[in-house]
Amino acid sequence: ETGVTQTPRHLVMGMTNKKSLKCEQHLGHNAMYWYKQSAKKPLELMFVYSLEERVENNSVPSRFSPECPNSSHLFLHLHTLQPEDSALYLCASSQEWTGAPYEQYFGPGTRLTVT
Amino acid sequence: GQNIDQPTEMTATEGAIVQINCTYQTSGFNGLFWYQQHAGEAPTFLSYNVLDGLEEKGRFSSFLSRSKGYSYLLLKELQMKDSASYLCAVVDSNYQLIWGAGTKLIIKP
Secondary structure (H helix, E strand, O other): OOOEEEEOOEEEEOOOOEEEEEEEEOOOOOEEEEEEEOOOOOOEEEEEEEOOEEEEEOOOOOOEEEEEEEOOEEEEEEEOOOHHHOEEEEEEEEOOOOOOOOOOEEOOOEEEEEO | OOEEEOOOEEEEEOOOOEEEEEEEEOOOOOOEEEEEEOOOOOOEEEEEEOOOEEEEEOOEEEEEEOOOOEEEEEEOOOOHHHOEEEEEEEEOOOOOEEEOOOEEEEEEO
Protein backbone atom coordinates (compact mmCIF):
# COMPACT_ATOMS: atom_id res chain seq x y z
CA GLU A 1 0.00 0.00 0.00
CA THR A 2 1.04 3.57 -0.53
CA GLY A 3 0.38 6.81 1.31
CA VAL A 4 -1.36 6.93 4.66
CA THR A 5 -3.86 4.29 5.71
CA GLN A 6 -6.29 4.29 8.62
CA THR A 7 -8.41 1.59 10.19
CA PRO A 8 -11.22 1.26 10.87
CA ARG A 9 -12.94 3.61 8.46
CA HIS A 10 -16.10 3.69 10.58
CA LEU A 11 -16.54 3.07 14.29
CA VAL A 12 -19.58 3.17 16.53
CA MET A 13 -18.90 2.85 20.22
CA GLY A 14 -20.69 3.30 23.49
CA MET A 15 -19.45 5.68 26.14
CA THR A 16 -18.06 2.86 28.25
CA ASN A 17 -16.18 1.08 25.46
CA LYS A 18 -12.47 1.05 24.76
CA LYS A 19 -11.30 1.08 21.18
CA SER A 20 -8.22 2.04 19.18
CA LEU A 21 -7.69 3.80 15.88
CA LYS A 22 -4.73 2.78 13.78
CA CYS A 23 -2.70 4.79 11.28
CA GLU A 24 0.16 3.64 9.09
CA GLN A 25 2.26 5.69 6.71
CA HIS A 26 4.31 4.21 3.90
CA LEU A 27 6.12 7.42 2.92
CA GLY A 28 9.21 7.28 5.11
CA HIS A 29 8.13 10.43 6.96
CA ASN A 30 9.40 11.42 10.39
CA ALA A 31 6.34 13.24 11.71
CA MET A 32 2.82 11.97 12.31
CA TYR A 33 -0.31 13.78 13.45
CA TRP A 34 -3.80 13.15 14.80
CA TYR A 35 -6.53 15.64 13.90
CA LYS A 36 -10.20 15.90 14.81
CA GLN A 37 -12.52 17.21 12.10
CA SER A 38 -16.05 18.30 13.04
CA ALA A 39 -18.58 19.67 10.61
CA LYS A 40 -18.00 23.30 9.64
CA LYS A 41 -15.14 23.68 12.11
CA PRO A 42 -11.41 23.99 11.46
CA LEU A 43 -9.23 20.96 11.75
CA GLU A 44 -8.17 20.55 15.38
CA LEU A 45 -4.65 19.31 15.92
CA MET A 46 -4.63 16.77 18.74
CA PHE A 47 -1.17 15.24 18.83
CA VAL A 48 2.11 15.42 16.95
CA TYR A 49 4.88 12.86 17.00
CA SER A 50 8.34 13.44 15.61
CA LEU A 51 10.59 10.40 15.39
CA GLU A 52 8.29 8.54 17.78
CA GLU A 53 8.42 11.26 20.43
CA ARG A 54 5.34 13.30 21.28
CA VAL A 55 6.03 16.96 20.60
CA GLU A 56 2.54 18.49 20.77
CA ASN A 57 -0.46 17.80 22.93
CA ASN A 58 -3.03 20.52 22.43
CA SER A 59 -5.06 20.27 25.62
CA VAL A 60 -6.71 17.04 24.59
CA PRO A 61 -8.80 15.23 27.23
CA SER A 62 -7.12 12.22 28.78
CA ARG A 63 -9.80 9.91 27.36
CA PHE A 64 -7.72 10.16 24.15
CA SER A 65 -4.36 8.45 24.47
CA PRO A 66 -1.88 8.35 21.58
CA GLU A 67 0.83 5.79 20.99
CA CYS A 68 3.62 5.84 18.42
CA PRO A 69 5.60 2.58 18.55
CA ASN A 70 7.70 3.47 15.49
CA SER A 71 7.87 6.15 12.84
CA SER A 72 5.42 4.32 10.56
CA HIS A 73 2.62 3.59 13.00
CA LEU A 74 0.39 5.75 15.14
CA PHE A 75 -2.50 4.73 17.37
CA LEU A 76 -5.22 6.64 19.15
CA HIS A 77 -6.65 4.77 22.11
CA LEU A 78 -10.15 5.78 23.10
CA HIS A 79 -11.96 5.17 26.39
CA THR A 80 -15.05 6.55 28.11
CA LEU A 81 -15.76 8.95 25.27
CA GLN A 82 -18.56 11.50 25.18
CA PRO A 83 -21.12 12.04 22.40
CA GLU A 84 -19.40 15.33 21.51
CA ASP A 85 -16.32 13.31 20.56
CA SER A 86 -18.19 12.04 17.50
CA ALA A 87 -16.23 13.34 14.51
CA LEU A 88 -13.88 12.37 11.71
CA TYR A 89 -10.43 11.54 13.04
CA LEU A 90 -7.68 12.13 10.53
CA CYS A 91 -4.12 10.92 10.64
CA ALA A 92 -1.42 12.72 8.67
CA SER A 93 2.31 12.54 8.13
CA SER A 94 4.99 14.88 6.85
CA GLN A 95 8.68 14.72 6.06
CA GLU A 96 9.63 16.61 9.21
CA TRP A 97 7.83 18.49 11.98
CA THR A 98 10.09 21.51 12.46
CA GLY A 99 11.88 23.83 10.09
CA ALA A 100 10.55 24.57 6.65
CA PRO A 101 6.84 23.88 6.36
CA TYR A 102 6.23 20.51 4.81
CA GLU A 103 2.98 19.48 3.22
CA GLN A 104 1.03 16.93 5.14
CA TYR A 105 -0.31 13.72 3.67
CA PHE A 106 -3.61 12.64 5.14
CA GLY A 107 -5.27 9.30 5.61
CA PRO A 108 -8.94 8.80 4.71
CA GLY A 109 -10.02 9.15 8.33
CA THR A 110 -12.08 7.20 10.81
CA ARG A 111 -15.69 8.31 11.18
CA LEU A 112 -16.37 7.89 14.90
CA THR A 113 -19.85 7.89 16.41
CA VAL A 114 -20.22 7.77 20.18
CA THR A 115 -23.64 6.62 21.37
CA GLY B 1 -5.91 35.08 18.95
CA GLN B 2 -5.19 33.45 15.66
CA ASN B 3 -7.87 33.42 13.03
CA ILE B 4 -8.44 32.19 9.50
CA ASP B 5 -11.55 33.30 7.61
CA GLN B 6 -13.00 31.64 4.53
CA PRO B 7 -16.52 31.72 3.08
CA THR B 8 -18.52 28.74 4.26
CA GLU B 9 -19.97 27.84 0.88
CA MET B 10 -19.76 28.95 -2.74
CA THR B 11 -21.58 27.90 -5.88
CA ALA B 12 -20.23 28.11 -9.43
CA THR B 13 -21.07 26.83 -12.87
CA GLU B 14 -19.21 24.16 -14.81
CA GLY B 15 -16.68 25.75 -17.16
CA ALA B 16 -16.56 29.02 -15.23
CA ILE B 17 -13.93 30.55 -12.93
CA VAL B 18 -14.22 30.83 -9.16
CA GLN B 19 -12.07 32.58 -6.57
CA ILE B 20 -12.01 31.35 -2.98
CA ASN B 21 -10.67 33.88 -0.51
CA CYS B 22 -8.82 33.37 2.73
CA THR B 23 -7.87 36.08 5.20
CA TYR B 24 -5.73 35.44 8.19
CA GLN B 25 -4.51 36.98 11.43
CA THR B 26 -1.76 34.92 12.96
CA SER B 27 1.26 35.30 15.22
CA GLY B 28 3.90 35.34 12.52
CA PHE B 29 3.76 33.86 9.06
CA ASN B 30 5.78 31.08 7.47
CA GLY B 31 3.62 30.21 4.53
CA LEU B 32 0.10 29.34 3.51
CA PHE B 33 -1.28 26.04 2.26
CA TRP B 34 -4.39 25.17 0.26
CA TYR B 35 -5.82 21.68 0.48
CA GLN B 36 -8.73 20.08 -1.34
CA GLN B 37 -11.05 17.65 0.45
CA HIS B 38 -13.74 15.69 -1.36
CA ALA B 39 -16.63 14.54 0.80
CA GLY B 40 -15.67 11.50 2.82
CA GLU B 41 -12.06 11.62 1.67
CA ALA B 42 -8.69 12.82 2.92
CA PRO B 43 -7.50 16.38 2.35
CA THR B 44 -4.93 16.55 -0.43
CA PHE B 45 -2.28 19.21 -0.99
CA LEU B 46 -2.92 21.80 -3.68
CA SER B 47 -0.45 24.64 -3.15
CA TYR B 48 1.97 26.39 -0.84
CA ASN B 49 2.76 30.13 -0.95
CA VAL B 50 5.36 31.89 1.14
CA LEU B 51 6.20 34.87 -1.09
CA ASP B 52 3.78 37.46 -2.45
CA GLY B 53 2.35 36.85 -5.86
CA LEU B 54 0.58 34.31 -7.97
CA GLU B 55 1.57 30.68 -8.34
CA GLU B 56 -0.03 28.84 -11.22
CA LYS B 57 -0.44 25.09 -11.41
CA GLY B 58 -2.60 23.98 -14.28
CA ARG B 59 -6.22 25.03 -13.77
CA PHE B 60 -5.50 26.07 -10.19
CA SER B 61 -3.64 29.21 -9.09
CA SER B 62 -2.94 30.56 -5.63
CA PHE B 63 -2.22 34.16 -4.71
CA LEU B 64 -0.69 35.63 -1.58
CA SER B 65 -0.43 39.14 -0.17
CA ARG B 66 1.40 39.05 3.16
CA SER B 67 0.88 42.77 3.84
CA LYS B 68 -2.88 42.30 3.57
CA GLY B 69 -3.04 38.92 5.30
CA TYR B 70 -4.86 37.60 2.27
CA SER B 71 -4.77 34.71 -0.13
CA TYR B 72 -7.05 33.32 -2.78
CA LEU B 73 -7.36 30.11 -4.72
CA LEU B 74 -8.44 30.55 -8.33
CA LEU B 75 -10.02 27.63 -10.14
CA LYS B 76 -10.47 27.92 -13.91
CA GLU B 77 -12.50 25.84 -16.37
CA LEU B 78 -14.44 24.33 -13.52
CA GLN B 79 -15.30 20.66 -13.73
CA MET B 80 -17.88 18.73 -11.73
CA LYS B 81 -15.05 16.88 -9.97
CA ASP B 82 -13.93 20.21 -8.47
CA SER B 83 -16.92 20.03 -6.12
CA ALA B 84 -15.16 19.72 -2.77
CA SER B 85 -14.15 21.65 0.31
CA TYR B 86 -11.08 23.87 0.06
CA LEU B 87 -9.06 24.34 3.23
CA CYS B 88 -6.74 27.26 3.87
CA ALA B 89 -4.00 26.81 6.48
CA VAL B 90 -1.34 29.24 7.67
CA VAL B 91 2.00 28.33 9.22
CA ASP B 92 2.63 30.61 12.19
CA SER B 93 5.90 31.72 13.77
CA ASN B 94 6.17 28.41 15.67
CA TYR B 95 5.63 26.44 12.46
CA GLN B 96 2.21 25.40 13.73
CA LEU B 97 -0.51 25.01 11.11
CA ILE B 98 -3.58 27.15 11.77
CA TRP B 99 -6.55 25.88 9.78
CA GLY B 100 -9.59 27.61 8.38
CA ALA B 101 -12.97 25.90 8.54
CA GLY B 102 -12.96 25.33 4.79
CA THR B 103 -15.06 26.50 1.87
CA LYS B 104 -17.52 24.06 0.36
CA LEU B 105 -17.60 24.59 -3.40
CA ILE B 106 -20.65 23.37 -5.29
CA ILE B 107 -20.39 23.10 -9.06
CA LYS B 108 -23.61 23.15 -11.07
CA PRO B 109 -23.94 21.97 -14.68
